[in-house]
Amino acid sequence: MKQPTETVDMKAFEERVEAIRKTFPGGRTAILPSLLAAQETFGYVTPESLDVMERVLGIPRGILKEVGSFYHFIDFEFKGRHRVYVCTNLSCLLNGAQALVDALREELGVEEDQVTPDGALSFRTVECIGLCDRAPAALVDEEQLGPLTPEALIQRVRELRKDGQGT
Numbered sequence: 001m002k003q004p005t006e007t008v009d010m011k012a013f014e015e016r017v018e019a020i021r022k023t024f025p026g027g028r029t030a031i032l033p034s035l036l037a038a039q040e041t042f043g044y045v046t047p048e049s050l051d052v053m054e055r056v057l058g059i060p061r062g063i064l065k066e067v068g069s070f071y072h073f074i075d076f077e078f079k080g081r082h083r084v085y086v087c088t089n090l091s092c093l094l095n096g097a098q099a100l101v102d103a104l105r106e107e108l109g110v111e112e113d114q115v116t117p118d119g120a121l122s123f124r125t126v127e128c129i130g131l132c133d134r135a136p137a138a139l140v141d142e143e144q145l146g147p148l149t150p151e152a153l154i155q156r157v158r159e160l161r162k163d164g165q166g167t
């Protein structure tokens with residue numbers, strides 16, 4: 001996952017938002033793709049990226065944040081270099097999602113949405129991620145995992161930290 005915020009990224013990001021604005025003329029339909037572009041570019045929607053979106057799209061940041069706050073996968077603050085999203089909808093819950101959450105809490109030593117002290121990880125419970133046939137399921141960044149055991153999930157989390165991606 002990318003890290004914030006270098007000048008060169010801001011220029012490229014502005015060009016990307018401009019391209020999105022042209023693809024989705026008429027204003028507000030450009031909000032979500034622009035927020036996702038910021039998330040992908042910087043790891044979260046930074047204040048600087050909101051400045052760019054306000055200017056290029058002509059939409060106040062209050063509205064940008066209001067739209068973004070509706071989605072689990074858009075953040076307005078740093079949430080770690082890696083993120084774990086555990087589905088706690090019905091299929092996953094019935095197949096052991098709570099044990100995944102408990103294991104993460106114990107392994108990472110943080111609560112949901114808190115970042116580990118080394119900045120490596122955070123976790124969040126989310127609604128259905130479309131992997132019901134693989135319940136209990138989770139995403140680690142964009143990697144789809146399931147059916148998961150607590151042990152398998154913790155192993156994946158440890159791999160991320162051990163191989164240097166998470167340190």
Ligand code: FES
Nearest residue numbers: 087089092131132
């Ligand atoms: S209920 Fe968990 S992926 Fe659908």
